[in-house]
Amino acid sequence: MKNEDFDVIVVGSGPGGSTVAKEMSAYGKKVLLVERGGNWMSLGNTLSIAMIMQWWPLIFSKQANVVMSASNYGGASVISCGAAVPPPKKVFSKIRLDLSAEAEEARSELWIDTLPDELVGKTNMHLLDAANDLGFNWSKMERFVDASRCVPGCSDCMLGCPRSAKWSARIFGDAALRNGATISFNTRITGIIKENGKATGVSGWKWGRPVKFYAKKIVLSAGVGNVGILRRAGIPEAGRSFAVDWLQFIGAAIPGMNTVHEQPMAVGTLEHYESDGIIILPVFPNWSMLASMLAMKGPAALSWMRNAFGSTGIMVKIQDELAGEIFPDKFLYTSSKEPSAQDKKRLAKGVSIVRQVLKRAGAKGSSIIELKPSGAHPSACCRIGEVVDINLQTRIENLYCCDASVLPESLGLPVVWTAVSLGKRLSKHINGQLG
């Protein structure tokens, strides 16, 4: 390949990367989108999760905590719950970054809406009523879901949505392809090619063979995958402390109720977010995830599997403190992180609220189970102000990051809308530079 074959190379096809690929190709730029994973098409079953999470990225920390991530076309958005929350001012006003225009622009492109009650589901509505009876402030959540393609009683959002009713970053990746972009699957980028201190390309592997691609601008949107690439390029501070937005599932058996067959995170509350960094939304792992999470609690907890297909579950998610480290080159574990004292306090406060709601909804105290906390969103490992500047450029000219890794701190909220807003903002900036 000759130098500057492309205007822009984007590494990683999650929400951040696919947005940059779509926007830059719409500006008429020559774009290459590179994705480590493949393009697994059979969605809506347990095998989908295994295929989308292939390569097991950042799964175990040294302390045996699990953090979820994904490596396939569309990144983690393919297995997301579809909950839509805009970029929080609480986080971005601290660094004087206003994403409101980009977030508004993204609203219609991401199919954001609230769903009618029949799609939200009986159990979700029952939990909402129980919480509000107790004086909490629950409401329906906005979702990235096209109601015309969704069906009542389906909860397959986290299995990849077999009806294409849920927005995923593949929608933007496909739009980039229609705009003339090139996409290279099964291609893992490992290095940055530099000339005179400036980034001019990327190197990596495709099916065991070395590859090199060149462009005027390089955008890393590989999430935690950015850390290894940046360290090898001479930015050692990448991955030193990060956020995971600890979450904890609390399940119960309530006669006649069942969140397993209802839309995840379709109702809930953000009322404790500003004060305590806590959000509470009904969702529970599917049977395969539940089995492994019960096993982590110890063999005695496995007997709870009898409730697997009739459980009502609520999740607590928190803004966690920056801590730990990502180890891109370790094999057995790829990170080190565990909940801090403050993280545990926040989780405990959320769990006590959830217990009240479950009991009000009809759960017996003895049926309630608290699963072990796990990491929801690996993020903030290449933070704005430390690894990248406010325009998301690293100290290597022409090398940018754009995804959840640049968050200045834990979001403690669904991330997709924010990653897309960052992608739109960066695209305007790069287009201005390329002219």
Ligand SMILES: Cc1cc2nc3c(=O)[nH]c(=O)nc-3n(C[C@H](O)[C@H](O)[C@H](O)COP(=O)(O)OP(=O)(O)OC[C@H]3O[C@@H](n4cnc5c(N)ncnc54)[C@H](O)[C@@H]3O)c2cc1C
């Ligand atoms: C189970 C689950 C449910 C979720 N539910 C919601 C929800 O309801 N709402 C919401 O807003 N958010 C949700 N999230 C979070 C959200 O999906 C992620 O935070 C978001 O996808 C992060 O976007 P990103 O742009 O940082 O990239 P990612 O989605 O992390 O994608 C990064 C991509 O880069 C690729 N990559 C990595 N390394 C390399 C490399 N070296 N070379 C090439 N490619 C590479 C990966 O394969 C991956 O495809 C959920 C996450 C999970 C796991």
